[in-house]
Amino acid sequence: MFSKTALILLAFISVAYSQTDDEESFLFVTKQTVNRFIVQGKELTIKYGLYNSGPTTVFNVNLNDVHSYPSKYYELLVGTLNPKWERINAGTNLTHVVVLKPKESGISNSSHAIVTYQKSEKNTEVQRTYSSEIGDVYIMTGREYDRRFSSHVIDWILFTAMASPCIVFPFFLWFNSKRKYELLASKDKTTKKAQ
Amino acid sequence: MSNQRSTSRDEDLLLQDFSRNVTTKSRALFSGNAAVVSAIPLWLFWRIHQMDFSSYFIHFILGTIVSTYFLNLAYQNMKFILKHKIAQKREEAVNREISKIFASDKSANKKDKDDRVLTRKNEVADFEATTFSIFYNNAFYLVCLLVLSFFVLKNFSPTVNYLFSVALSTAMVFLFSTGQK
Numbered sequence: 001m002f003s004k005t006a007l008i009l010l011a012f013i014s015v016a017y018s019q020t021d022d023e024e025s026f027l028f029v030t031k032q033t034v035n036r037f038i039v040q041g042k043e044l045t046i047k048y049g050l051y052n053s054g055p056t057t058v059f060n061v062n063l064n065d066v067h068s069y070p071s072k073y074y075e076l077l078v079g080t081l082n083p084k085w086e087r088i089n090a091g092t093n094l095t096h097v098v099v100l101k102p103k104e105s106g107i108s109n110s111s112h113a114i115v116t117y118q119k120s121e122k123n124t125e126v127q128r129t130y131s132s133e134i135g136d137v138y139i140m141t142g143r144e145y146d147r148r149f150s151s152h153v154i155d156w157i158l159f160t161a162m163a164s165p166c167i168v169f170p171f172f173l174w175f176n177s178k179r180k181y182e183l184l185a186s187k188d189k190t191t192k193k194a195q
Numbered sequence: 196m197s198n199q200r201s202t203s204r205d206e207d208l209l210l211q212d213f214s215r216n217v218t219t220k221s222r223a224l225f226s227g228n229a230a231v232v233s234a235i236p237l238w239l240f241w242r243i244h245q246m247d248f249s250s251y252f253i254h255f256i257l258g259t260i261v262s263t264y265f266l267n268l269a270y271q272n273m274k275f276i277l278k279h280k281i282a283q284k285r286e287e288a289v290n291r292e293i294s295k296i297f298a299s300d301k302s303a304n305k306k307d308k309d310d311r312v313l314t315r316k317n318e319v320a321d322f323e324a325t326t327f328s329i330f331y332n333n334a335f336y337l338v339c340l341l342v343l344s345f346f347v348l349k350n351f352s353p354t355v356n357y358l359f360s361v362a363l364s365t366a367m368v369f370l371f372s373t374g375q376k
Binding site for chain 1: 228231238243245288291323327329333
């Protein structure tokens with residue numbers, strides 16, 4: 001009988017201690033690029049959004065995306081790839097922007113950013129989550145971008161200036177000669193008619 | 196003796212009139228013009244299509260040579276066709292012009308006057324045909340090239356764009372010059 005009571009007590013105690021807190025928050029992290037085109041040597045903006053949709057605050061949030069953009073291939077212009085925040089309150093979100101400059105062209109894959117956080121101040125157990133990924137992107141060369149998008153107005157003006165003499169000058173010569181002889185012919189016709 | 200000389204001169208004049216051969220001066224003019232007009236679009240391709248000379252050297256040289264050659268032929272064809280049309284049109288006007296010049300000179304006979312008229316008619320027709328041929332072929336070539344390169348073939352790679360636009364516009368100019376009656 002003692003063992004039965006002990007067993008039941010033990011069961012109660014274990015249930016009481018093992019029961020997890022239902023009210024927990026999870027962080028959702030998105031990662032996206034703001035650029036329409038990614039061009040070698042031009043700025044690339046990456047935007048991270050961290051959303052705390054749950055009822056509790058999360059603490060010691062740490063985003064790490066250094067592995068996606070090694071300094072050999074990307075130059076970091078603005079922001080840090082390893083930001084830290086003390087807390088993100090319940091129901092709030094925050095964004096973090098990083099500006100990079102790709103050094104090389106071609107297809108590049110940027111993978112998930114890793115975010116670690118603690119669910120409570122006292123519990124130092126770290127929860128790890130991954131952001132969404134951008135996937136394979138094509139970084140075009142500066143030359144290709146110029147070819148497709150810059151306006152080239154001056155180039156056209158200079159081309160017109162260069163090509164016009166080839167067309168206008170022969171036309172002018174021909175037209176002068178034609179007019180002279182047509183005038184001669186028509187003038188004599190009118191004098192003939194007058195006679 | 197003098198008769199033979201004058202007939203051979205007449206024959207020469209006639210031959211010159213009806214032959215397709217161009218004089219050296221004319222040939223130089225045509226070749227020079229063709230080379231210049233073939234070279235000008237290269238600047239456009241360099242600046243706008245971003246085709247640098249070091250990597251596209253062969254294409255550019257080949258394209259320029261081919262288009263120079265065919266433009267030259269087109270100039271000659273069109274000039275030959277036009278010369279006769281213009282000569283017919285200008286006959287009367289040239290007659291008047293020479294008559295005016297000879298009106299003061301009583302010693303000239305009809306034969307000399309006719310010779311002068313023929314020579315002058317030849318000169319004028321030659322000049323007008325040359326200038327018109329150069330103007331028309333240049334304009335046609337450049338317009339074709341611009342339309343092909345910047346509208347039709349806009350989204351193709353630079354190499355394809357250059358080779359096809361030069362080849363097609365050269366072919367069109369050349370075929371057009373042979374086709375006219």
